[in-house]
Amino acid sequence: MQVLEWAQFLEKGLPLKNTxxxxxxxxxxxxxxxxxxxxxxxxxxxxxxxPVVVTFKQSRKKTQDILSPRQKLALFESSGIAVTIVxxxxxxxxxxxxxxxxxxxxxxxxxxxxxxxxNFRCGYRMxxxxxxxxxxxxxxxxxxxxxxxxxxxxxxxxxxxxRAAILQGKLEETQLMLGRPFVFDxxxxxxxxxxxxxxxxxxxxxxxVIVPPGxxxxxxHKKDGGNEQADIHxxxxxxxxxxxxxxxxxxFPKQCDL
Numbered sequence: 164m165q166v167l168e169w170a171q172f173l174e175k176g177l178p179l180k181n182t183x184x185x186x187x188x189x190x191x192x193x194x195x196x197x198x199x200x201x202x203x204x205x206x207x208x209x210x211x212x213x214p215v216v217v218t219f220k221q222s223r224k225k226t227q228d229i230l231s232p233r234q235k236l237a238l239f240e241s242s243g244i245a246v247t248i249v250x251x252x253x254x255x256x257x258x259x260x261x262x263x264x265x266x267x268x269x270x271x272x273x274x275x276x277x278x279x280x281x282n283f284r285c286g287y288r289m290x291x292x293x294x295x296x297x298x299x300x301x302x303x304x305x306x307x308x309x310x311x312x313x314x315x316x317x318x319x320x321x322x323x324x325x326r327a328a329i330l331q332g333k334l335e336e337t338q339l340m341l342g343r344p345f346v347f348d349x350x351x352x353x354x355x356x357x358x359x360x361x362x363x364x365x366x367x368x369x370x371x372v373i374v375p376p377g378x379x380x381x382x383x384h385k386k387d388g389g390n391e392q393a394d395i396h397x398x399x400x401x402x403x404x405x406x407x408x409x410x411x412x413x414x415f416p417k418q419c420d421l
Contacts, residue, residue: 164236164239164240164244164245164246164247165178165245165246165247166236166246166247166249167246167247167248167249168248168249168250169248169249169250169251169256172248172271172272173267173271176271176272176273177213177215177246177271177272177273178246179213182212182213182273183211183212183213183273183274183275184212184213184214184215184246184272184273184274184275184276185205185206185208185209185212185213185214185215185274185275185276185277185278186205186214186215186216186217186268186272186274186276186277186278187201187202187204187205187215187216187217187277187278187279188216188217188218188268188277188279188283188285189201189217189218189219189279189280189283190218190219190221190322191216191218191235191239192226192228192229192230192322192326193229193230193322193325193326193341194230194234194235194238194239194341195313195320195321195322195325195340195341195342196313196315196320196340196341196342197280197310197312197313197319197320197321199242199342200310200313201278201279201280201310202214202216202239202242202243202244203242204278204308204310205276205278206242206243206244208276208278208308209275209276212275212276213245213246214243214244214245214246215244215245215246215247215248215272215274216239216244216246216247216248217247217248217250217268217272218235218247218248218249218250219249219250219251219252220232220249220250220251220252221251221252226323226326227326227370227371227372228370228371228372229322229325229326229329229371229372230348230371231348231350231351231369231371233348233350234346234348248272257287258287259286259287260286260287260290260291261284261285261286261287261289261290261291261292261295261296262286262291262295262296262299263286264285264286264291265277265285265291265296265299265300269300269303269305274305275305276305276306276307276308277296277300277305277306277307277308278307278308278310279293279296279307279308279309279310280293280309280310280312281293281309281310281311281312282312283296283309293307293309294309297309315339315340316339320340324340325337325340325341326372328340329345329372329373329374330372330374330375331375332374332375332377334374334415334416344414344415344416345374345414345415346384346412346413346414346415347371347373347402347412347413347415348371348411348412349364349402349410349411349412349413350411351368351369352364352365352366352369352402353365354410356406357403360405360406361403361404361405361406362403362404362405362406362407362410363401363402363403364401364402364403364404364410365400365401366400366401366402367399367400367401373397373402374397374415375397376397376398376399377396377397378394378395378396378397379394379395379396379397379415380392380393380394380416381393381394381395381413381414381415381416382413382414382416383395383404383405383407383410383412383413383414384410384411384412384413384414385407385408385409385410385411386409386410386411387409390414391407393405393407395413
């Protein structure tokens with residue numbers, strides 16, 4: 164999968180010049196079941212179209228992320244996405260109208276199919292919703308699928324609900340909405356050796372959501388590809404693990420001992 168910054172996309176377009184695209188757009192925080200429905204739609208719609216995700220990074224975050232950037236990109240790639248375009252939600256970008264944004268995707272991105280969530284909005288002051296985009300694309304013969312919100316137990320799946328479930332330690336509910344276990348990426352943390360045969364990882368600066376303080380039995384994924392079940396301790400801004408070198412991810416099962 165190729166990853167392009169928005170400025171690079173505007174300047175040079177897509178890497179395959181003569182290829183038309185199927186696109187979806189969103190922040191995709193968590194890449195949960197609802198997001199996966201959008202991705203599956205563009206991957207499966209027409210094998211002759213290049214599946215492209217347009218996603219965003221926030222310059223000033225109001226909430227903690229569920230995934231690290233590399234986790235998000237890895238999930239896109241494993242789902243069949245060929246190109247991801249990453250735009251920063253800067254002040255200048257946010258002043259663009261929603262329909263101007265869609266026009267760029269059509270002209271520069273050679274978009275020939277678009278899938279959006281029912282609640283999708285974009286543009287300056289969120290001036291453009293999914294139905295407006297569908298009408299805008301119709302004269303250009305660009306099919307625009309508006310995908311209903313996915314629900315679990317009659318409750319809509321959303322990034323905010325998943326974030327709340329993680330913060331409350333409701334890992335079974337989290338896994339149900341994500342469609343996979345919650346995995347915390349240790350990339351960017353400093354590993355410190357502690358007395359008593361432990362390592363400590365400082366996570367306060369990562370701006371990512373984590374389960375409540377306590378003891379958890381988890382699966383530790385190592386950089387060499389191996390994994391091992393172990394007990395860890397979550398403290399305020401710190402994860403303490405057994406002294407296994409080169410840890411990469413922490414996978415939380417549905418049920419953990421608090």
